Amino acid sequence: MTLAKYISNLLYRYECVIVPNFGGFVTNEISAKVNHFTHTFYAPSKQLTxxxxxxxxxxxxxxxxxxxxxxxxxxxVQYIHKEVDSWKSILNSDELDIENIGTFHLNNDGNYIFEPLNTINYLTSSFGLNSYVSPAVKRIVYKEKVKQLETIAPILPTKENKKRTPAFIKYAASAAIIFALGAFGWKEYQKVEYNNLVVEAEQQQKKVEKSIQEATFVISNPLPAITLNVTKQTFNYHIIAGAFRAPENAEKKLLQLQSKGYNAKILGVNKWNLTQVAYESFNSRNEAINKLNTIKKTDSKDAWLLVKEY
Incomplete structure (x- = not known):
C-alpha cells in the first residue's frame, strides 16, 4: 500500500493528518448546499485543505x-521520509498527483499550491448520499392570460347588442372565473406536490439509513472498523513518561507520577518487551498535544506522544 492510501484511510477518522517534512492535510465539515444556477443539491461533506x-x-x-x-x-518514519523525498523531486519539474487526495504544483515563489480531489467525501455520516439535480419550479403568470382575453376581439355597438350584456363584461367575468379556478387549482397542485416530496424524502432517508447500517468497508491491510455514532471514549493518545525493562522500575515511576498529581497508569508491555508508563491518556488529540507541551516545559523534555489504535 502506498503512503497516499494510508493518508486517505486516516482522513475518514481524523480531522488532521500530518506528513512529516511535507505538510498537514486538514478537513473541515461543511453543511449541505445547493447551486441555484444548476439546481444541484450536495450532501454534507468534509472540505480538504x-x-x-x-x-x-x-x-x-x-x-x-x-x-x-x-x-x-x-x-x-524512514519509509515516510523516502516517499516525501520522491514527492519533492517530482514537484521540482512536474505536477504531483496524490491518489484520492489531490494535486500539487509549485508557484513562482516556490510555495505549494494544492487542489483537492472533490470526488471523494471523507465524511462517513454522508456515506451513500450523492448529489442530485432537481428541475426548477415553473410558475404560470395568469395576469398575462387575462390581458389576452380582454383584447381578443372588440365588440362594435349595435341596436341588438345594446340590450344585451356588454361583451367585454362577459370576457372580464369569464377571465375572473378562470383566474380564480386556476389559482385554487394551483394551490391544490402545490399541496399535492409538497406532500409527494415529503413522502419521497422520508423514503430516501430510510434507504440511506439502511445502506449505512448494512455497509461494510473492505481494506486489504489491517484497519480498525469504522463505527458510526460511537460515544464511548477510547483514550488513544498517551503521553509516555518512560519504558522500562524491569517491571518494578515501571511501578516506581508510576507512584512518582501519581504523587505529582498526574492520572498516571501502566499501558502494558510493547513489542520490544518494555513496560510503558504514561503521564495521562486522552481521547482528544488536541488535548493530548497541549498537555504534552506543558509537561515538556514543567516536568520532562523526554516525554512523547503515543497514538495507539484499539
Missing part, C-alpha cells in the same frame, strides 16, 4: 504505517 506549516511528526501516520506493515516505528 493543506497546511504546509504542519510538518512536525505527531506520530499518527508513522504509527499507522508501522501497524499496517508490521514494521518498527523507526522504519515507518
Amino acid at each position: 493543506f497546511n504546509s506549516h504542519l510538518q512536525n511528526n505527531d506520530g499518527l501516520l508513522a504509527n499507522y504505517v508501522a501497524t499496517s506493515e508490521n514494521i518498527s516505528y523507526s522504519k515507518a
Whole structure:
C-alpha cells in the first residue's frame, strides 16, 4: 500500500493528518448546499485543505504505517521520509498527483499550491448520499392570460347588442372565473406536490439509513472498523513518561507520577518487551498535544506522544 492510501484511510477518522517534512492535510465539515444556477443539491461533506506549516511528526501516520506493515516505528518514519523525498523531486519539474487526495504544483515563489480531489467525501455520516439535480419550479403568470382575453376581439355597438350584456363584461367575468379556478387549482397542485416530496424524502432517508447500517468497508491491510455514532471514549493518545525493562522500575515511576498529581497508569508491555508508563491518556488529540507541551516545559523534555489504535 502506498503512503497516499494510508493518508486517505486516516482522513475518514481524523480531522488532521500530518506528513512529516511535507505538510498537514486538514478537513473541515461543511453543511449541505445547493447551486441555484444548476439546481444541484450536495450532501454534507468534509472540505480538504493543506497546511504546509504542519510538518512536525505527531506520530499518527508513522504509527499507522508501522501497524499496517508490521514494521518498527523507526522504519515507518524512514519509509515516510523516502516517499516525501520522491514527492519533492517530482514537484521540482512536474505536477504531483496524490491518489484520492489531490494535486500539487509549485508557484513562482516556490510555495505549494494544492487542489483537492472533490470526488471523494471523507465524511462517513454522508456515506451513500450523492448529489442530485432537481428541475426548477415553473410558475404560470395568469395576469398575462387575462390581458389576452380582454383584447381578443372588440365588440362594435349595435341596436341588438345594446340590450344585451356588454361583451367585454362577459370576457372580464369569464377571465375572473378562470383566474380564480386556476389559482385554487394551483394551490391544490402545490399541496399535492409538497406532500409527494415529503413522502419521497422520508423514503430516501430510510434507504440511506439502511445502506449505512448494512455497509461494510473492505481494506486489504489491517484497519480498525469504522463505527458510526460511537460515544464511548477510547483514550488513544498517551503521553509516555518512560519504558522500562524491569517491571518494578515501571511501578516506581508510576507512584512518582501519581504523587505529582498526574492520572498516571501502566499501558502494558510493547513489542520490544518494555513496560510503558504514561503521564495521562486522552481521547482528544488536541488535548493530548497541549498537555504534552506543558509537561515538556514543567516536568520532562523526554516525554512523547503515543497514538495507539484499539
